Amino acid sequence: MILGIGVDMVDIERFEGQITRSPALMRRLFTDHERELPLRSLAARYAAKEALIKALGGSDGVRWQEIEVPRLGERTAPAYVLSGDTAGTLAARGVARTHLSLSHDGGLALAYAVLEGAPAGDERDRAEAAE
Numbered sequence: 001m002i003l004g005i006g007v008d009m010v011d012i013e014r015f016e017g018q019i020t021r022s023p024a025l026m027r028r029l030f031t032d033h034e035r036e037l038p039l040r041s042l043a044a045r046y047a048a049k050e051a052l053i054k055a056l057g058g059s060d061g062v063r064w065q066e067i068e069v070p071r072l073g074e075r076t077a078p079a080y081v082l083s084g085d086t087a088g089t090l091a092a093r094g095v096a097r098t099h100l101s102l103s104h105d106g107g108l109a110l111a112y113a114v115l116e117g118a119p120a121g122d123e124r125d126r127a128e129a130a131e
Helices: 012-021 024-029 039-056 084-092 120-130
Strands: 002-011 095-105 108-117
Touching: 002 012, 002 039, 012 024, 012 039, 012 108, 024 039, 039 095, 039 108, 084 095
Parallel strands: none
Antiparallel strands: 002 108, 095 108
């Protein structure tokens, strides 16, 4: 079952300007691993984090540093790596899987996030097992 869908688009040139004017944003928004990537890739990751927040319906319980979108290789689909309170927030909201698509072209970076809950039968099975 789909619990949420989010999309975000970032103007790469504008994003680069913001990072140049406020370098502290790099540490606030991105993990150590992410900061090693080129700025156009960071723009896509920023869009991915925003898309996740939109799919959740808000940022309560979410921390930027606990959402990572690592570089996985050319033939591997992008994915979220969640940790800390953010992972707990998604679990508490019933999110079983996250799906992410990234693209950048023509000066824009785009991210599309889908949050998926467990199928209805799985939820009943878990509730029965907990009794």
